[in-house]
Amino acid sequence: MKRLLLALFCFLSFSAFANEPTATTAEATDTEEFNPGEMILHHIGDSHEWHWFSTGNNHFTTYLPVIAFRPGHGLSTFSSRQLAEGKVYDGLKLEHEHLVSEDGSKVYDFSITKNVASLMLSATLLLVVFIAVARGYAKRGTGAPRGIQSFFEPIIIFVRDEVAKKSIGPKYERYMPYLLTVFFFIWFNNLMGLMPGGANLTGNIAVTMTLALLTLLITLFSSNKNYWAHIFATPGVPKALLPIMIPVELIGIVVKPFSLMVRLFANITAGHIVTLSFISLIFIFRNLGVAPVSLAFGLFINMLELLVAILQAYIFTLLTAMYIGGAVEDHHDADYQMGGGDGAEPAHAH
């Protein structure tokens, strides 16, 4: 485990040391007005290289591979170093971190960007951690958990008992792998995003959109007769109102994952923006006296973000479970408090 962590650090610290002979531009930026908005957007956005930090003119950056597909031209792969500082390579250039072709033709960008690299890293981490946990179970059988296993066990049990069982009901077992993966994926990536130099993966709308779409697909594919009956013939609603109700219910199907997408994206991005804003204050006022205040607030927000990291993972998982629960529920059974987490306990929870 220790060796693995070391390897991880080595990978993370593998960075190109680029002493660029662009002193003039650097000096120019130094005297330039500090633009917090641009800085923040740069930090929370994606990019084709992983910039760690800069000291004066030295930029510590890991250049990531660019993979571009152009119809008629084919696939082209090269290091993003070729595109640094606005250079053109193979007819491609970066425009505001966006890969475009010089002639204006369509480019499909499959590059391993900072977020994709972070995604791969988190995927590896998830696999390593949970396969280690599973090995603990294989080794100890029904014995008491130890080590990493005992850290994750209560969380797994929480997701199973408090989220899946209560929201989905008796058919919860089929959806446990997705719920657990989503929960730990979001949590791990939230935490990785909080680390210095980390990518803002869960605060990226593409990622949250993919997760929300997966939830929508699972909900639709596991939906039963009652779910659709509830949409097209809402019980207790007069027939005359159905022309209004059906579109509303149909919109509801889309709004649910949309809210999932926006909630996670906005929460994580907002946290990053607030933290960066407090840090920006130091540069805006150009006064060391502001630093302690900025740091205190920044620290406070960071602590809050640690809470938000797990909270958002929980909320995403809980809402996913509730949407699935609504789709698989046999009929409106008062015993299963569908959508309730605050309501009374089910009379006979299984």
Next chain:
Amino acid sequence: MNIVTPEFGLIFWQVVIFGIVLLLLRSFAWKPILSSLKERESSIEGALRMADQAKLEMQELKAGNEKLLAEARLERDRIMKEATAMSNQLLEQAKDKANEEGTRLIAQAREAIQNEKNAALAEVKNTAAQLSIDIAERILRRELTDQPAQQQLVDSYLKEVKLN
């Protein structure tokens, strides 16, 4: 790069990588973990149920023991009573037998005494008769000459015998 515009490339990688992670974790992590948890929970439940059952059995056993003890006590009392009765009876019997034996012995003794007495009497009588004959012989030998004195002597002897 607009932050609210989803990037096609990232969506692609997210689908691919998340899909792979989901499939790998499902078969190599979640399934073994959840089944182990279930197994452990059922084993704990089973152990608790068994403990309850054992407690119940223990109670039953204890109640049985007490019942047995009470029965044993009753039995002991009964046996004691019987033993006392029997010993009393035996004592009584022994006493009766002793009495009887005593009475029998006394009767036997009495009979023997009677017999001895009779024998003794007979012997006395015989001896007396012999004696009388001896006396009579001696008298007869000595006093055949003196008739009146003879008569007198015979009379006195007879008188004496009669008195006896």
